[in-house]
Amino acid sequence: xxxxxxxxxxxxxxxxxxxxxxxxxxxxxxxxxxxxxxxxxxxxxxxxxxxxxxxxxxxxxxxxxxxxxxxxxxxxxxxxxxxxxxxxxxxxxxxxxxxxxxxxxxxxxxxxxxxxxxxxxxxxxxxxxxxxxxxxxxxxxxxxxxxxxxxxxxxxxxxxxxxxxxxxxxxxxxxxxxxxxxxxxxxxxxxxxxxxxxxxxxxxxxxxxxxxxxxxxxxxxxxxxxxxxxxxxxxxxxxxxxxxxxxxxxxxxxxxxxxxxxxxxxxxxxxxxxxxxxxxxxxxxxxxxxxxxxxxxxxxxxxxxxxxxxxxxxxxxxxxxxxxxxxxxxxxxxxxxxxxxxxxxxxxxxxxxxxxxxxxxxxxxxxxxxxxxxxxxxxxxxxxxxxxxxxxxxxxxxxxxxxxxxxxxxxxxxxxxxxxxxxxxxxxxxxxxxxxxxxxxxxxxxxxxxx
Amino acid sequence: xxxxxxxxxxxxxxxxxxxxxxxxxxxxxxxxxxxxxxxxxxxxxxxxxxxxxxxxxxxxxxxxxxxxxxxxxxxxxxxxxxxxxxxxxxxxxxxxxxxxxxxxxxxxxxxxxxxxxxxxxxxxxxxxxxxxxxxxxxxxxxxxxxxxxxxxxxxxxxxxxxxxxxxxxxxxxxxxxxxxxxxxxxxxxxxxxxxxxxxxxxxxxxxxxxxxxxxxxxxxxxxxxxxxxxxxxxxxxxxxxxxxxxxxxxxxxxxxxxxxxxxxxxxxxxxxxxxxxxxxxxxxxxxxxxxxxxxxxxxxxxxxxxxxxxxxxxxxxxxxxxxxxxxxxxxxxxxxxxxxxxxxxxxxxxxxxxxxxxxxxxxxxxxxxxxxxxxxxxxxxxxxxxxxxxxxxxxxxxxxxxxxxxxxxxxxxxxxxxxxxxxxxxxxxxxxxxxxxxxxxxxxxxxxxxx
Numbered sequence: 001x002x003x004x005x006x007x008x009x010x011x012x013x014x015x016x017x018x019x020x021x022x023x024x025x026x027x028x029x030x031x032x033x034x035x036x037x038x039x040x041x042x043x044x045x046x047x048x049x050x051x052x053x054x055x056x057x058x059x060x061x062x063x064x065x066x067x068x069x070x071x072x073x074x075x076x077x078x079x080x081x082x083x084x085x086x087x088x089x090x091x092x093x094x095x096x097x098x099x100x101x102x103x104x105x106x107x108x109x110x111x112x113x114x115x116x117x118x119x120x121x122x123x124x125x126x127x128x129x130x131x132x133x134x135x136x137x138x139x140x141x142x143x144x145x146x147x148x149x150x151x152x153x154x155x156x157x158x159x160x161x162x163x164x165x166x167x168x169x170x171x172x173x174x175x176x177x178x179x180x181x182x183x184x185x186x187x188x189x190x191x192x193x194x195x196x197x198x199x200x201x202x203x204x205x206x207x208x209x210x211x212x213x214x215x216x217x218x219x220x221x222x223x224x225x226x227x228x229x230x231x232x233x234x235x236x237x238x239x240x241x242x243x244x245x246x247x248x249x250x251x252x253x254x255x256x257x258x259x260x261x262x263x264x265x266x267x268x269x270x271x272x273x274x275x276x277x278x279x280x281x282x283x284x285x286x287x288x289x290x291x292x293x294x295x296x297x298x299x300x301x302x303x304x305x306x307x308x309x310x311x312x313x314x315x316x317x318x319x320x321x322x323x324x325x326x327x328x329x330x331x332x333x334x335x336x337x338x339x340x341x342x343x344x345x346x347x348x349x350x351x352x353x354x355x356x357x358x359x360x361x362x363x364x365x366x367x368x369x370x371x372x373x374x375x376x377x378x379x380x381x382x383x384x385x386x387x388x389x390x391x392x393x394x395x396x397x398x399x400x401x402x403x404x405x406x407x408x409x410x411x412x413x414x415x416x417x418x419x420x421x422x423x424x425x426x427x428x429x430x431x432x433x434x435x436x437x438x439x440x441x442x443x444x445x446x447x448x449x450x451x
Numbered sequence: 452x453x454x455x456x457x458x459x460x461x462x463x464x465x466x467x468x469x470x471x472x473x474x475x476x477x478x479x480x481x482x483x484x485x486x487x488x489x490x491x492x493x494x495x496x497x498x499x500x501x502x503x504x505x506x507x508x509x510x511x512x513x514x515x516x517x518x519x520x521x522x523x524x525x526x527x528x529x530x531x532x533x534x535x536x537x538x539x540x541x542x543x544x545x546x547x548x549x550x551x552x553x554x555x556x557x558x559x560x561x562x563x564x565x566x567x568x569x570x571x572x573x574x575x576x577x578x579x580x581x582x583x584x585x586x587x588x589x590x591x592x593x594x595x596x597x598x599x600x601x602x603x604x605x606x607x608x609x610x611x612x613x614x615x616x617x618x619x620x621x622x623x624x625x626x627x628x629x630x631x632x633x634x635x636x637x638x639x640x641x642x643x644x645x646x647x648x649x650x651x652x653x654x655x656x657x658x659x660x661x662x663x664x665x666x667x668x669x670x671x672x673x674x675x676x677x678x679x680x681x682x683x684x685x686x687x688x689x690x691x692x693x694x695x696x697x698x699x700x701x702x703x704x705x706x707x708x709x710x711x712x713x714x715x716x717x718x719x720x721x722x723x724x725x726x727x728x729x730x731x732x733x734x735x736x737x738x739x740x741x742x743x744x745x746x747x748x749x750x751x752x753x754x755x756x757x758x759x760x761x762x763x764x765x766x767x768x769x770x771x772x773x774x775x776x777x778x779x780x781x782x783x784x785x786x787x788x789x790x791x792x793x794x795x796x797x798x799x800x801x802x803x804x805x806x807x808x809x810x811x812x813x814x815x816x817x818x819x820x821x822x823x824x825x826x827x828x829x830x831x832x833x834x835x836x837x838x839x840x841x842x843x844x845x846x847x848x849x850x851x852x853x854x855x856x857x858x859x860x861x862x863x864x865x866x867x868x869x870x871x872x873x874x875x876x877x878x879x880x881x882x883x884x885x886x887x888x889x890x891x892x893x894x895x896x897x898x899x900x901x902x
Contacts, residue, residue, distance in 0.1 A: 004506040006541040006764040009524070012496040014539065016546055017553070024492050036822040038829030040799035041475050045463040045572050046497060046558060047517075055455040066498075066526075068519030070562050073460070075517075088465065090457040095467055097846045099833060101799060102468070107497060111521055121496050136832035138811060145819070261815035263823075313457040348491035348552060360589060364712035368596070371487040372714075378489030381587035382550060395548045 011112070011120030013328050018346040018397075023331050025344060026154060026448045027105055030125045030325065033150045034103035037142070039127050042102040044084040046109075050074040052087050055312035064110040077109040081126045082309075082322070089130055090313035098132035099139065105327065117336070119328050128322030130309055135319040140285040140305050141255045143323060144269055145262035147289055147301050150325070155341060155447030158292040159300075161264070162272040165252045165285050166304070169276060171245020172221060172238065176214050184208050186276035189222055193274065193295075197223075222274050228256045231271040248284070255285055283307045287323055293451070297333055301325045334449060341450040345443060347397040349378040351436055354389050356405040363404050366414060366429055370402075373433040375440070393419055399443060400436050462563070462571030464779050469797040469848075474782050476795060477605060477899045478556055481576045481776065484601045485554035488593070490578050493553040495535040497560075501525040503538050506763035515561040528560040532577045533760075533773070540581055541764035549583035550590065556778065568787070570779050579773030581760055586770040591736040591756050592706045594774060595720055596713035598740055598752050601776070606792060606898030609743040610751075612715070613723040616703045616736050617755070620727060622696020623672060623689065627665050635659050637727035640673055644725065644746075648674075673725050679707045682722040699735070706736055734758045738774055744902070748784055752776045785900060792901040796894060798848040800829040802887055805840050807856040814855050817865055817880055821853075824884040826891070844870055850894060851887050 008014045015023055031041070050067055053076040066077040078084050081104045089100060105125040112118050127146060129139045144161045151159055173182035188203050197219055204210040204218060224234045235249050252271065259269055277286040284305030291297055303323030310318050334340050351370055355363035363379050370377040378398070380389050393401050403415040408426065416432040417424040418439070427435065459465045466474055482492070501518055504527040517528040529535050532555045540551060556576040563569055578597060580590045595612045602610055624633035639654050648670055655661040655669060675685045686700050703722065710720055728737040735756030742748055754774030761769050785791050802821055806814035814830050821828040829849070831840050844852050854866040859877065867883040868875040869890070878886065 003765065004502055004763050006503060006538045006761070007500065008496060008538070008542065009498060009500060009526070012498065014495055016543065017491045017493065020492055020494060023494070035799075035827050036825070038800035038803075038827055040468045041471055042468065043471060043474070044465055045459060047460060047463065047560070047572060049458065049460060051455055052457060066519070066521055068517070070517055075460070087457045087459070091459065092467065097843060101829065109498075121498060131833070134833070136834065138830070138832040141811075142815075142830065142832075145815075149822070258811055258815040261812045261819065263819040310457070312455055314454065348486075349489035352489075360592075360709055361712050364593075364596075364709040368712065368714040371600070374487070376486050376489055378552070379589070379593065381589040381593075382582070382585070383587065392548060 009120070011114040011118065013119055013122070013332065017348065019335060021346050021348075022335075022340055022344050022448055026331060027123070027125070027327065029153050029448065030105060030150055030327070031103070033146065033153055034125075034127050036149070037101070037127075037146050039101045039103040042085070042088065042104045043106065044078070044081075044088055044104070046077055046107065047075050048078060048084060048087065050076040052313075053078060053083055056083075061110070064112055066109045066111060078106075079110050080108050081106060081124050081324070082128070085126075085128060085130075086310040086318075087313060089318060090310040090316075093314065093316060098130065099135060100130045101127070102130075103127045117329065117332055119332070122326060122328035125325040125327045126322060128309075128320050130318050130320040133317050133319075135321070137251050137254045137284075138258075140251070140321050141258055142262060143285075143287060143303070143321060144255075144259065144264050147287065147323060148262075148264045148268055151289070151301070153447065155449035156291070156451065158451055159268060160290055160292060161269050161301075162275050162288045162290060163252070163255060163269070163285060164272055164275040165248040165255075166276065166282050167244050167248025167284060168235065168252060168273070169248075171242040171248055174244060175238070175242050176217060178210065178214060181208055181210065185210070185218065189218065189274050190276050192222055224273055228259070228266060228269070228271055231273075232256065251284055277302060277304055281306045281308075285321065294333070294337065300330050300333075339449055339451060341446045341448055343446050343450075344448055347399065348376070349396070349398050350376045350440055351378070351400040351402055352389075352393045352398045353377060353379045353402045353404065354386075354393075355379065355381075356386075356403060357409065362409045366402060366404065366432075369429050370433055370436070373437060375433060375436050390419075399439065402432065460571070462565040462569065464570055464573070464783065468799065470786060472797050472799075473786075473791050473795055473899055477782060478574070478576070478778065480604050480899065481556060481601055481778070482554070484597065484604055485576075485578050487600070488552070488578075488597050490552045490554040493536070493539065493555045494557065495529070495532075495539055495555070497528055497558065498526050499529060499535060499538065501527040503764075504529060504534055507534075512561070515563055517560045517562060529557075530561050531559050532557060532575050532775070533579070536577075536579060536581075537761035537769075538764060540769060541761040541767075544765065544767060549581065550586060551581045552578070553581075554578045568780065568783055570783070573777060573779035576776040576778045577773060579760075579771050581769050581771040584768050584770075586772070588702050588705045588735075589709075591702070591772050592709055593713060594736075594738060594754070594772060595706075595710065595715050598738065598774060599713075599715045599719055601752070602740070604898065606900035607742070607902065609902055610719060611741055611743060612720050612752075613726050613739045613741060614703070614706060614720065614736060615723055615726040616699040616706075617727065617733050618695050618699025618735060619686065619703060619724070620699075622693040622699055625695060626689070626692050627668060629661065629665060632659055632661065636661070636669065640669065640725050641727050643673055675724055679710070679717065679720070679722055682724075683707065702735055728753060728755055732757045732759075736772065745784070745788065751781050790900055790902060792897045792899055794897050794901075795899055798850065799827070800847070800849050801827045801891055802829075802851040802853055803840075803844040803849045804828060804830045804853045804855065805837075805844075806830065806832075807837075807854060808860065813860045817853060817855065817883075820880050821884055821887070824888060826884060826887050841870075850890065853883065 147161050201215050204215040282304035286304035288299040289301035305321040307319050309320045353363050353367050367377045367379050401417045413426045414432050652666050655666040733755035737755035739750040740752035756772040758770050760771045804814050804818050818828045818830050852868045864877045865883050
């Protein structure tokens, strides 16, 4: 028979079992944290009509979209989880209760140029709060708490949530009479950390024709740093010159006011006036999250406030705030840099029952009892030498083996072996189950990330 | 602005939040049960190269496949989880440990004619055990135990796992000298329950040119019914006439031998000689699962033993056994027939904190404390009348509200209201958290299905 070479497409992550279990643990942690804040799970189709998905049209994204015909239908694969959310909310307006808080962890598709660490199919893990007409600023204030809890529960400690407000930037540039150039200026200022103040100044003056005085004013503004209180106080000096700025400053103050009550330490939070976020639709608070020891990775969790989620589908005003974690890329980076906790449970089972007799009655009974006690239990059925059976357990890091020979069966006991310590005991089935369960409470309870 | 009509493609399930939570509960239950048997989670791409996905080629399936070009690549969306598994195992042969036991719950795509209850995007929930060269028959014996536990943990009781062995059928038709027609005969016999013995007899004789005597022999064979012991004993009468038959009977005996030890009651299990399963690649044990009160639905969990998983990709012999649950269709049917447990938790949060003051310090603090105690907690931030805030909680079925007025804040207490009983108490934060937690242990712990 002619054989086809099995292969997985480039840009598509496919994990081996051990890594997959770690990935699942990360995804489960995010689900749990998102749920703790009252976000409800949502699942939308991977395929949508191209008219729906590309309602906005144009831009880099459209070129990357997987789009195709099936019968008479012009179809496309979703390239993010925000457009499907917009469609969902517009479609189900009268069936939803607002504010509508949903999380979605799902695959999205972008036909980017394939390169190491870039994916064409990748998971996003998003939360959004959508208001009907209005949405309180305090939803924006709670977001850093979700980010903080998500990453600390994943095991990350050395990260900072950077926050800014687009209205502050918009208002500031209006003060200087630079509103028309503000988009270009923001994109330039966004590079401050990467290329330094001198180069930013040069681009502002040479490429964007900003006056030397204004360039200095911009750099002075961007240089405002310090504790939240210090930054807010420095910003107060600009108050009263522009209404949009003033509103932005009031919002930023509100967002930082309850950080402590929301459990976010100041060390994990910073107001950062250089942050603008590329997307046009953010209108208020914007968020980025940086790993302190890996700034080269860029933001691992970003988002912000927008005034109108679904303008392409409905005339109902739907303001919202949301964040997104690029889960596949994050996982790739964590694994690549050795930041995944090696002690994290990676075995497919907690116990391997190894029958030593032809009759499997006792083995089946014990496995059934263990499973009833919540122990993930596999029976080794294959006809192999004893050594190979044990090798199977140890290859898969299964922590316990249960041996069942003639003697044990006669006595109604099992031989339970802790494969790490090598310790072996004869116990009743319920004693053995209790012992495994108590060991499991300690095993594999670590967090997915270890810095 | 010209607006696009928001819509979801026909044949694509998209659930409202309450239903989605129930769907998640079903999927989580299956994950847990599959894990209890030592199956490890796997996730493969939704898109594969068409060469890989359509290696087998031909047939109805190929017409239904979503296939398209992207750049130079000929791509296709997976139409089941078995072909991707075959590719995965062939690709990672040397990195996997055998027997390899994996489960996968994922979306697959088939461009079927759209009709009520038929889906073009649907979840399959599969398990498979793959051997390297050989695979013990006892893996087949354990499968009914997985099916039984899966459905009973979902809350289903009135179902029967029907089991047969293809070798018994193959051997039986060889005894009659009808091997060449055996495929057609099996497909006809498969309809026995639907169309009755007379019609089957007519088709056998008129359409398939089976002699009247052979037709009677076939119908007599298919009529073998009773307890496992009775059926096996009736089959023993045929032993010694055909080697394949004898092997099949030995296998079927092995599969039924440890049912009780595996915790499967005989009432939920039946040997059924009419079952053949359509797919060509099953070579031994085959499984179907019927809901006793809804036979019109057909099988809700099917599968079987195959001798060669990945012959299109590798010359390594990889026998396996697996089953698949069509989760989207099952969920649709359960919801449609009112079989979902209405008491199942459907609220996005366990507690809604309702601040009654402008300052949100206390509300944020309490929400943070509740979340730390594992209580899914939402703060109602919007500026609405008290009545509307309560209406929000009750619309979403949130069981507890926490009121925080000036008095409570001064006293360092909260007013906790059980929204079902209407009972309200002033408690400390930790007392309130303890009360909610203890109530939650009783709430929403029901099984997803209620017959």
